[in-house]
Amino acid sequence: MNFLEAQKWAFSFMDKKDEETKNAIKLLLMDIRGWNELQLLQNLRSNLTDSEFEQFKKRIHMYQVDWPVQYILGYTRFFGHTFQVTKDTLIPRPETEELVEWILADNPVVESMREIADIGTGTGAIGISLQLERPNWDVTLSDISKKAIAVAEKNASSLGASVNFETGDLLSVLRGKYDLIVSNPPYIAISEVDLMDKSVLKHEPENALFAQENGLFFYRKFAEEISDYLKPGGKLYLEIGFKQGKKIEKLFENVGKVEIRQDFYGNDRMIRVTINKEKKKC
Numbered sequence: 285m286n287f288l289e290a291q292k293w294a295f296s297f298m299d300k301k302d303e304e305t306k307n308a309i310k311l312l313l314m315d316i317r318g319w320n321e322l323q324l325l326q327n328l329r330s331n332l333t334d335s336e337f338e339q340f341k342k343r344i345h346m347y348q349v350d351w352p353v354q355y356i357l358g359y360t361r362f363f364g365h366t367f368q369v370t371k372d373t374l375i376p377r378p379e380t381e382e383l384v385e386w387i388l389a390d391n392p393v394v395e396s397m398r399e400i401a402d403i404g405t406g407t408g409a410i411g412i413s414l415q416l417e418r419p420n421w422d423v424t425l426s427d428i429s430k431k432a433i434a435v436a437e438k439n440a441s442s443l444g445a446s447v448n449f450e451t452g453d454l455l456s457v458l459r460g461k462y463d464l465i466v467s468n469p470p471y472i473a474i475s476e477v478d479l480m481d482k483s484v485l486k487h488e489p490e491n492a493l494f495a496q497e498n499g500l501f502f503y504r505k506f507a508e509e510i511s512d513y514l515k516p517g518g519k520l521y522l523e524i525g526f527k528q529g530k531k532i533e534k535l536f537e538n539v540g541k542v543e544i545r546q547d548f549y550g551n552d553r554m555i556r557v558t559i560n561k562e563k564k565k566c
């Protein structure tokens with residue numbers, strides 16, 4: 285069977301006959317030979333070996349039972365880099381790339397070393413991408429999950445990022461005060477389970493997705509504690525759920541100046557809190 289036939293064969297099995305499915309099949313096929321899209325196009329008539337076809341069949345079966353392509357392949361692309369992903373890490377999302385872009389645009393290269401922390405780092409996608417763009421930033425990646433930190437360590441090493449690692453609960457792992465703290469914490473309310481995509485629910489780690497207090501638990505904790513961990517004028521950047529903007533803004537109203545940003549789709553998706561020069565308790 286050649287690559288074109290394999291593509292058609294796989295598509296014929298799929299319930300959803302949409303572009304997303306087509307792209308997923310292509311990615312699974314390209315990876316078998318380590319090809320890019322152009323190489324696949326140029327080689328559509330070449331034949332898969334028996335073992336390549338067996339491997340492809342296995343992957344198609346996993347995809348049919350809702351495994352995300354990124355977990356099947358074991359990697360994803362984020363901010364121009366390839367990050368390993370495992371079942372212990374959330375798959376980094378394009379919306380989060382927009383948070384990284386905001387931080388970089390907001391914090392141009394400066395001579396003085398800057399202390400940065402990425403809390404709940406997962407694969408390390410945010411912190412590693414920042415460090416690669418700003419090599420003089422001293423970046424700490426932390427997560428409560430040891431397994432996630434092990435993946436972040438591998439990613440930092442394969443991408444050549446020089447970062448520090450901590451394992452533990454939220455801000456408690458940090459020592460001293462930072463210039464910038466970023467986090468994409470779990471923010472899905474338990475009550476939203478029914479609305480979620482099945483592949484996310486079945487395969488992504490629960491502790492990366494869900495938060496108590498209607499999804500606001502981690503934001504409340506940040507609002508209560510962040511002033512102790514940021515220098516005066518320091519900045520906190522958070523990814524947020526698209527319906528949470530107003531509530532989160534309220535949580536931070538006594539902490540600093542709050543700005544909410546929308547993602548590519550026009551949904552509230554991230555927030556920046558610039559810490560008041562004088563610490564106020566909320």
Ligand SMILES: C[S@@+](CC[C@H](N)C(=O)[O-])C[C@H]1O[C@@H](n2cnc3c(N)ncnc32)[C@H](O)[C@@H]1O
Nearest residue numbers: 376404405406427428429453454468469470492
């Ligand atoms: C939504 S995921 C974000 C992962 C990654 N930063 C990204 O954007 O792709 C949330 C991460 O927070 C971690 N986490 C959950 N509870 C935590 C806690 N109490 N302290 C630190 N990290 C936590 C999870 O293990 C998970 O890796």
